[in-house]
Amino acid sequence: MIQIAYFRLTSTNSSASTLYLLIKIGASLVVMTALIEGLPDAVAIRCLARVPFYLHPKLELVSHSWRAAIQSAELFKARQEINSSEEFLCVSAFEPENLWELYDPTHDLWITLPILPSNISHFARFSVVSTAGKLFVLGGGSDAVDPLTGDQDGIFATDKVWSYDPATRAWNPRASMLVPRAMFACCVLDGKIVAAGGFTNRRKSICNAEIYDPETDVWVQLPDLHHAHNSACSGVVFGGKVHVLHKGLSTIQVLENFKQGWIAHEYSWLQGPMTVVRENLYVMSNWFIYKQEGESRRMIVSASDFRRRIGYAMIGLGDDIYIVGGVNGPDYWNCSVKVLSDVDVLTLGSERPAWRKVAPLTRCKGTILGCTQLRI
Known part of the structure; x- marks a missing residue:
């Protein structure tokens, strides 16, 4: 021994x-x-x-x-x-189940992580963020039957939280959220994790919001969102504030101060996948990448090559925008569906931004279930 x-x-x-x-x-x-x-x-x-x-x-x-x-x-x-920390991309896809990979942009390679030890079959609709040097996977649901209630209406929600420690290369359970939720907004603000909205059990939309401190492993309730909506919501930190967006709504709920609560704004932002790169907000809409500048926007580059691509992730890393994985759906001329492991990168720092390919995912492929940055 x-x-x-x-x-x-x-x-x-x-x-x-x-x-x-x-x-x-x-x-x-x-x-x-x-x-x-x-x-x-x-x-x-x-x-x-x-x-x-x-x-x-x-x-x-x-x-x-x-x-x-x-x-x-x-x-x-x-x-x-000594400023030797590195930025990685963390990705989980439909296949294989509960597997995560890290992308090292400096060496253009993928690193496979241990399997996430969740007992939920077909685990999806979770949120993923990173803070304090760890990867966090929060909530989520499944298309399978709820093992606790037998609910077969589709998704059920969990309050479970997992963290991955790159030092020990192990997953560990953390304090559960106050409310089970799936398809919800989740962001990191000032090192703490904010979870808001989404759906709880039996597809019930909720306004509840909460905040997690990774140092103390404690969740605390935040003021509720002003309203819920019968659609998935997402979150983005921009300008030092959490923005919660619902698909199809122009109203964006903003959190700047944990005590002040949420403020509703009417923004004429474009609808579509979005990410933040170097404090600038970028949106893909109608197969173009736009830079959102206040209430106006500026077209950056065409994304027409992704016209058939669905289920991908769009995320910023360094000075670049990454389009990861997904599926090529059928069109008028081609009825086949192709599962992808491709990774396309747009470098924004250049005078004329252009797309390039990097090393494809080695294990993960298909619809992306989770994607975030991790600094190690």
Whole structure:
């Protein structure tokens, strides 16, 4: 039986501290201090923090002490301090069920995550965000029968929340939401997760809103939305405010201050998939990408190549807009349906934005169920 623990001791006479690895083999204890020979452990941690995330599994094979260091919170804190954190794209699709992949844009490769251990069959209609260096999957429903009520009316909603920790590469259950919900708006504002609207059990639309603090693992009720609507809602953080949008409605409910509550605005925003890149809002409408500038908008580039594409995700990462996965539906000339793993990227920083392809999804394909950014 081998047990590994990782800890730090601080001298009583100074602020200096030393990183130790404690290995228990049977009844024997072995203490190791040096991660890299000849270097103080604090310096060694910073050296390891510069190694790209996709190589971390290989670093863990070097020694027990390296494995403990790679999986420590201290290493990920050091990555932030020396500005070596990396931005990833997190994607889950219709196939395979409950599988997530991370896209590394620097090295143009996909990393497969462990299966999300949800017991809900055909899990979908959830929300996904990232904060505090972790991926969060919240709520959702299923087309299967509700195992608790036997409801066969379509979706049922769950209040379950899961987080994925890239340090330990494991999924963990977190505090459940106050209200079961699916097809709801979910955003991160000031490091906290805001969930609002959507549907609860038996397809009942709701106005409830709540906020989650990942540090304390606690949900707190927020003021209700002004109204519910019999359609899915989505959320976007823009200009330091949460905006909740319902499909087909021009009324947008805005949250700037947690205590103040929601304010309803009539915006003439275009309808369609939208994302934020470098504090600018972009919308795909009528097969063009527009930059929304207040009440006006400016056409950026054509997206006519995606005319047959449905069920895709549109998301910003760095200076780019990504169109991920989906399905090519039939048209007048072609009745076939093609499941896609394609990833198309629009670089906005260039003088003439143009589309390019990057590495396709390696495992996931088809309709995208969840897509967000994650900084590691």
